[in-house]
Amino acid sequence: MDRPVSPTDNITLINGLMQRFAKSGDAMEGLRWALPQVLSALNAEAGSLFLHRADESVLECVVCIGPVDITGLKVPQDGGLVGRAFTEGHSELVGDATSDGRHFRAADTASGFQTLSTATAPVHLASRHFGAIQAINRRTDDGIGNFRDTDMQLLETLAGSLALAMSNVELTQAAIDD
Secondary structure, X not given: OOOOOOOOOHHHHHHHHHHHHHHHOOHHHHHHHHHHHHHHHHOEEEEEEEEEEOXXXXXXXXXXXXXXXXXXXXXXXXXXXXXXXXXXXXXXXXXXXXXXXXXXXXXXXXXXXXXXXXXXXXEEEOOEEEEEEEEEEEEEOOEEEOOOHHHHHHHHHHHHHHHHHHHHHHHHHHHHHO
């Protein structure tokens, strides 16, 4: 069950994420397993999940994989590339983050990590927007390259599965509260 996920094996990804969620009741438990699997399949140097904090109008990094830990970093909900994916509700490949005016450079400055290329997908289910997930710096034989459309499909699979799990948590909590 814990074999690495290949870019074409979305069923294994969804199954692993959902089984871990079902056992623990914690969507983040499934993500902590799935995100490293996806980043490995994408040859990504790093990746993060940002969740929306409506009370503060920010996106907060809650899971981070890579050489620099930015867990706890808060980005304005409409700021940066994750903010753009969150507010506009669509995925995006950015080949040169350094020249994109929406890139949240403060994170790179504070951490010393350089974001060159990104794949970012919103975590949403219908009209419910939870946040955004991002893969950073696709490794190639020649250094860092651009993510591809097939990479985005895998990241979107993870984002969609996570949104479904988080929606189930909300529905379950609402039923318990009633």
